[in-house]
Amino acid sequence: MNRRQWLFGAGVGAVAGMAVQASTAHSFAAEAKGVPKAKPLDISQYEPKSMLQVHESYVAQAKYPVIDIHTHISGSVRSSNGVELAAEREYLGTPEECLSVMDRKNIRAMVNLTGGYGKGLADAVSKYDRAHPDRFFTFTEPSYEFFKDPNYPKIQADAIEQAHKDGARGLKILKTLGLYLRENITSGKLVKIDDPRFDPMWEACAALNMPVAIHISDPVAFFTPIDRFNERFEELNNHPDWSFYGGDFPSNAELIEARNRVFARHPKTQFITLHFGNFSENLQNVSENLNRFPNMTVDMAARVGELGRQPYTSKKFFDKYQDRILFGTDATLHGDAFPQQVFNDKLYEIYYRFLETEDEYFDYAPAKIPPQGRWRIYGINMPDQIVRKVYNENAARLLHITV
Ligand SMILES: [Zn+2]
Numbered sequence: 001m002n003r004r005q006w007l008f009g010a011g012v013g014a015v016a017g018m019a020v021q022a023s024t025a026h027s028f029a030a031e032a033k034g035v036p037k038a039k040p041l042d043i044s045q046y047e048p049k050s051m052l053q054v055h056e057s058y059v060a061q062a063k064y065p066v067i068d069i070h071t072h073i074s075g076s077v078r079s080s081n082g083v084e085l086a087a088e089r090e091y092l093g094t095p096e097e098c099l100s101v102m103d104r105k106n107i108r109a110m111v112n113l114t115g116g117y118g119k120g121l122a123d124a125v126s127k128y129d130r131a132h133p134d135r136f137f138t139f140t141e142p143s144y145e146f147f148k149d150p151n152y153p154k155i156q157a158d159a160i161e162q163a164h165k166d167g168a169r170g171l172k173i174l175k176t177l178g179l180y181l182r183e184n185i186t187s188g189k190l191v192k193i194d195d196p197r198f199d200p201m202w203e204a205c206a207a208l209n210m211p212v213a214i215h216i217s218d219p220v221a222f223f224t225p226i227d228r229f230n231e232r233f234e235e236l237n238n239h240p241d242w243s244f245y246g247g248d249f250p251s252n253a254e255l256i257e258a259r260n261r262v263f264a265r266h267p268k269t270q271f272i273t274l275h276f277g278n279f280s281e282n283l284q285n286v287s288e289n290l291n292r293f294p295n296m297t298v299d300m301a302a303r304v305g306e307l308g309r310q311p312y313t314s315k316k317f318f319d320k321y322q323d324r325i326l327f328g329t330d331a332t333l334h335g336d337a338f339p340q341q342v343f344n345d346k347l348y349e350i351y352y353r354f355l356e357t358e359d360e361y362f363d364y365a366p367a368k369i370p371p372q373g374r375w376r377i378y379g380i381n382m383p384d385q386i387v388r389k390v391y392n393e394n395a396a397r398l399l400h401i402t403v
Contacts, residue, residue, distance in 0.1 A: 056362070057356075057379075062106040065106055065392055073092055088120045118159070125166055137401075202265075206266060216259045221373075272398065277290070299326040308377025319382075347365075363376060
């Protein structure tokens with residue numbers, strides 16, 4: 001045995017052996033004193049209180065007016081197997097409910113991504129956008145109920161034109177495309193994100209200058225087994241239907257590749273890639289794609305938990321791509337079951353604290369137990385000019401509005 005082997009092999013063994021002896025001695029002593037044995041604890045019951053004493057900021061209002069590019073005020077009244085099948089909208093709350101939080105938190109405007117299409121869209125626009133000018137903007141969605149019609153590519157492109165006339169400010173694509181929509185709408189083979197039947201729709205958006213807010217894939221842990229190695233075990237255990245592990249689901253990488261082929265094929269269409277480019281666990285990947293596709297921007301919705309656990313990397317990223325990051329939360333009215341996106345004052349305070357302070361080790365969601373994984377986050381304290389771009393300037397440019 002040479003000196004190196006001793007240091008890294010036998011040496012470690014010797015130290016470990018000493019540790020075993022020490023702990024055995026300790027347990028004898030504990031038993032003698034009548035100290036109870038360690039008892040098992042159900043992980044769902046575990047709510048550790050941090051003993052760390054560090055500075056805590058309270059950011060009641062954003063430093064500059066905010067455009068929240070990613071909210072959900074309405075939804076389809078009917079859906080099946082993850083595919084929305086009705087134009088008609090159900091509303092999750094009233095404009096007045098929204099406005100009271102908006103005024104308290106310095107939110108200039110909310111973008112309701114799930115505005116539907118047809119009569120449902122026109123109704124949402126008149127109830128929100130027209131009733132409260134400059135405070136609400138509504139996006140349209142594809143009408144998958146007509147997907148089997150041989151004329152669907154044209155029907156869908158025409159629907160975008162109609163939606164634009166009806167006041168839609170962009171198009172929203174839910175992860176339905178790639179993960180739920182099938183050849184027979186709710187059954188059969190999964191339809192790929194770059195299916196050519198959608199080409200006229202992407203082109204219609206380019207022609208009308210309507211940005212496309214696209215959500216594909218999901219957190220990468222949703223594509224791995226729900227077991228003790230899964231960092232989002234509790235979340236997936238509570239919502240097993242969120243898992244895309246197994247079955248005929250494509251991998252996260254395949255979904256991103258299909259999405260990238262769409263970006264490459266439609267360079268004049270502006271894509272807001274939701275949830276931080278759909279890969280906030282790998283900012284290197286997001287960075288490579290932003291470099292490749294000038295028609296791509298990202299929003300930070302429901303990913304403050306991911307960004308805030310890699311504060312050094314995030315800070316550099318926000319600095320480098322300061323013109324291409326949009327403020328978004330995924331806020332859903334009365335979405336209490338999903339604290340990381342519930343529309344309330346506390347949710348916004350967390351996002352502001354992340355962007356405007358260098359506070360350490362705080363909760364990324366207003367919840368007793370971190371809902372997306374058991375960790376906490378750190379603020380990245382961006383300079384004023386970058387905060388302003390993220391809060392409103394970058395979104396205003398895409399929405400063609402002035403703040
Ligand atoms: Zn969303």
